[in-house]
Amino acid sequence: MLNRVVLVGRLTKDPDLRYTASGVAVANFTIAVNRPFSNQQGEREADFINCVIWRKPAENLANYMGKGSLVGVDGRIQTRSYDNQEGKRVYITEVVADSVQFLESRNSKGGQPQGGGQGSGGYQDNQYQNQQQAPNNNQYSQPTGSPNDNMEPIDISDDDLPF
Amino acid sequence: MLNRVVLVGRLTKDPDLRYTASGVAVANFTIAVNRPFSNQQGEREADFINCVIWRKPAENLANYMGKGSLVGVDGRIQTRSYDNQEGKRVYITEVVADSVQFLESRNSKGGQPQGGGQGSGGYQDNQYQNQQQAPNNNQYSQPTGSPNDNMEPIDISDDDLPF
Amino acid sequence: MLNRVVLVGRLTKDPDLRYTASGVAVANFTIAVNRPFSNQQGEREADFINCVIWRKPAENLANYMGKGSLVGVDGRIQTRSYDNQEGKRVYITEVVADSVQFLESRNSKGGQPQGGGQGSGGYQDNQYQNQQQAPNNNQYSQPTGSPNDNMEPIDISDDDLPF
Amino acid sequence: MLNRVVLVGRLTKDPDLRYTASGVAVANFTIAVNRPFSNQQGEREADFINCVIWRKPAENLANYMGKGSLVGVDGRIQTRSYDNQEGKRVYITEVVADSVQFLESRNSKGGQPQGGGQGSGGYQDNQYQNQQQAPNNNQYSQPTGSPNDNMEPIDISDDDLPF
DNA sequence: TTTT
DNA sequence: TTTT
Numbered sequence: 001m002l003n004r005v006v007l008v009g010r011l012t013k014d015p016d017l018r019y020t021a022s023g024v025a026v027a028n029f030t031i032a033v034n035r036p037f038s039n040q041q042g043e044r045e046a047d048f049i050n051c052v053i054w055r056k057p058a059e060n061l062a063n064y065m066g067k068g069s070l071v072g073v074d075g076r077i078q079t080r081s082y083d084n085q086e087g088k089r090v091y092i093t094e095v096v097a098d099s100v101q102f103l104e105s106r107n108s109k110g111g112q113p114q115g116g117g118q119g120s121g122g123y124q125d126n127q128y129q130n131q132q133q134a135p136n137n138n139q140y141s142q143p144t145g146s147p148n149d150n151m152e153p154i155d156i157s158d159d160d161l162p163f
Numbered sequence: 164m165l166n167r168v169v170l171v172g173r174l175t176k177d178p179d180l181r182y183t184a185s186g187v188a189v190a191n192f193t194i195a196v197n198r199p200f201s202n203q204q205g206e207r208e209a210d211f212i213n214c215v216i217w218r219k220p221a222e223n224l225a226n227y228m229g230k231g232s233l234v235g236v237d238g239r240i241q242t243r244s245y246d247n248q249e250g251k252r253v254y255i256t257e258v259v260a261d262s263v264q265f266l267e268s269r270n271s272k273g274g275q276p277q278g279g280g281q282g283s284g285g286y287q288d289n290q291y292q293n294q295q296q297a298p299n300n301n302q303y304s305q306p307t308g309s310p311n312d313n314m315e316p317i318d319i320s321d322d323d324l325p326f
Numbered sequence: 327m328l329n330r331v332v333l334v335g336r337l338t339k340d341p342d343l344r345y346t347a348s349g350v351a352v353a354n355f356t357i358a359v360n361r362p363f364s365n366q367q368g369e370r371e372a373d374f375i376n377c378v379i380w381r382k383p384a385e386n387l388a389n390y391m392g393k394g395s396l397v398g399v400d401g402r403i404q405t406r407s408y409d410n411q412e413g414k415r416v417y418i419t420e421v422v423a424d425s426v427q428f429l430e431s432r433n434s435k436g437g438q439p440q441g442g443g444q445g446s447g448g449y450q451d452n453q454y455q456n457q458q459q460a461p462n463n464n465q466y467s468q469p470t471g472s473p474n475d476n477m478e479p480i481d482i483s484d485d486d487l488p489f
Numbered sequence: 490m491l492n493r494v495v496l497v498g499r500l501t502k503d504p505d506l507r508y509t510a511s512g513v514a515v516a517n518f519t520i521a522v523n524r525p526f527s528n529q530q531g532e533r534e535a536d537f538i539n540c541v542i543w544r545k546p547a548e549n550l551a552n553y554m555g556k557g558s559l560v561g562v563d564g565r566i567q568t569r570s571y572d573n574q575e576g577k578r579v580y581i582t583e584v585v586a587d588s589v590q591f592l593e594s595r596n597s598k599g600g601q602p603q604g605g606g607q608g609s610g611g612y613q614d615n616q617y618q619n620q621q622q623a624p625n626n627n628q629y630s631q632p633t634g635s636p637n638d639n640m641e642p643i644d645i646s647d648d649d650l651p652f
Numbered sequence: 653t654t655t656t
Numbered sequence: 657t658t659t660t
Contacts, residue, residue, distance in 0.1 A: 001199075002196070002235070002332060003170055003564075004171075004396045007164075007167075008165035008328075008497065008583050009165075009167060033240075035587065036164075049166075070592070072327075074328060076331055077196075078210055079211050093256035095240070101327060103593075106199075112461060121248075164590060167563055169493050171427065175659050176657085193657085193659085194659075195658060209659070211659085231659060232475070232659090234335050237493055262362065266334070266429055267429075327497045328495070328497035328498075329497075329498075329524075329538075330495045331566065333491060333492055333493075334490045334492075337654095337655070338653085338655050339655085342655055350581065355653085356654065356655090357655075358654060359490045359566075360655080372654080373492065373568045375492075393654095394656070395655090396655090403566075403584075419538065419539070436566035470493055478575055481626050
């Protein structure tokens with residue numbers, strides 16, 4: 001049955017990247033999507049939407065985007081439930097992203113602070129596409145070093161390129 | 164910012180229609196959307212997605228659709244929170260429907276039971292469109308009588324026609 | 327970049343199934359999507375949207391759906407152009423379907439005419455999912471025989487099952 | 490019936506703003522949406538999607554966005570036809586935008602060229618929302634003056650504010 | 653060239 | 657707390 005979600009918004013914090021026991025990468029993140037209308041107090045509110053993304057795109061998101069980054073999300077709504085520590089059933093509604101598009105980097109994540117005089121915020125047509133391939137059980141090698149906040153072309157082998 | 168959701172699924176129960184203190188109709192409903200893939204046990208799971216719709220379309224939904232009805236939803240994701248009786252903050256993610264499309268009636272809601280030999284389940288191009296008009300404070304008159312499960316053309320004045 | 331389309335409408339005619347030189351199945355079809363509003367003459371118009379689907383789902387669509395069938399489409403807009411016989415460039419805008427959902431069979435395609443007293447139009451959760459796998463170059467075997475208009479469960483081997 | 494399109498892409502040229510005989514503003518524009526995959530030559534292609542937007546949002550788009558601007562579009566697919574000068578029927582498929590979101594200004598349209606050392610390309614949560622109100626037959630007052638390419642807050646009366 |  |  002049809003289940004399709006498209007969002008454009010900003011990361012409320014850095015993505016939270018983890019690995020399953022079998023080594024599959026998964027990142028949780030929340031995006032703030034401002035509403036197109038004002039409330040009765042005349043204020044613009046936002047919706048804070050929890051999202052998940054799996055595998056390579058999860059690592060890419062965690063490595064290149066951070067708090068404040070503007071992203072586009074294409075995915076579906078998923079619901080699940082679990083029993084919390086008080087034995088109460090908790091119901092979760094979240095968006096499982098098939099792909100995340102980088103619209104604008106905003107964070108600096110420990111490196112050269114963005115902004116200043118260098119003409120920041122350019123857009124590259126970068127997109128995480130979830131290949132939905134079978135989970136591979138290797139440990140992923142974590143990219144380190146300069147986060148390349150300005151999103152200029154970077155010189156790495158195709159294999160490592162997230163986009 | 165962009166926030167768009169499209170769903171096709173079945174009502175898990177009859178819509179829950181209420182009125183605000185100022186007389187605005189609002190209906191809550193949950194739709195089950197079957198996933199397009201099987202889990203590791205080979206079973207097809209579903210997502211149970213909570214939705215809200217306001218005003219006239221809320222009444223139409225409540226009057227014409229019921230548990231098991233197949234509907235299409237066009238809307239956006241909304242998040243909100245409240246403090247429960249234990250003083251704990253509870254976060255809600257739901258879909259606010261702009262319009263609901265009737266794809267197939269399935270329930271009988273007190274009237275002539277659907278099904279049998281009469282060729283049921285016909286589709287009419289019926290759609291609730293949320294006009295987003297200012298709330299009107301009148302009490303809505305509740306349609307009663309024949310639920311018209313077979314969704315044949317019905318003969319009522321234009322003013323009452325939900326589609 | 328984001329490009330997402332979701333449609334629900336009826337096939338204006340039987341899907342047109344063909345095979346590329348290398349044996350890849352592709353089906354073209356048009357769906358009529360009724361507009362949610364009336365024009366100035368008070369008439370409801372429709373949009374006639376050309377769609378394409380590839381591989382297995384193309385064959386499934388051609389084998390199980392026909393003129394008048396209600397379907398849901400999840401896909402993206404694609405544009406292309408070609409030079410016609412007069413040497414004039416022609417621009418095409420169409421929807422490439424990732425998946426098509428069967429909402430209601432309507433045609434009979436040579437076999438037992440649908441309808442009559444047998445409770446027609448039931449919905450099964452059937453969906454063509456485009457696996458985006460590499461094209462396979464075999465000739466597909468064309469299913470023949472009973473079109474199963476009522477969409478009841480059918481007893482064929484898993485390999486042939488479209489859903 | 491359901492008909493929903495969401496796009497993120499760049500304007501291929503400045504929007505083309507016109508007025509109907511009765512004074513209703515309408516803007517035509519094309520956005521280039523890069524495909525998320527490469528073709529067999531390893532090149533990334535794009536789809537060039539024709540769009541229309543009506544009334545106030547049309548004027549806003551024309552006044553604030555130009556060739557190269559990154560926009561998000563939420564709308565529906567519309568088809569229409571007309572007879573060309575050779576008396577041949579021509580079929581058109583385009584997107585009617587309900588709203589356009591400004592993701593990044595790119596053009597300068599006669600004013601201070603964007604870019605340079607000033608940290609350009611910031612995102613504001615600006616969105617044209619088509620109110621679908623009855624056409625008003627006044628001549629719209631055309632905003633003039635500095636196009637504010639950097640999209641900083643601008644100080645004009647609420648009535649003129651497009652977002 | 654269009655569906656219910 | 658879930659639909660076919």
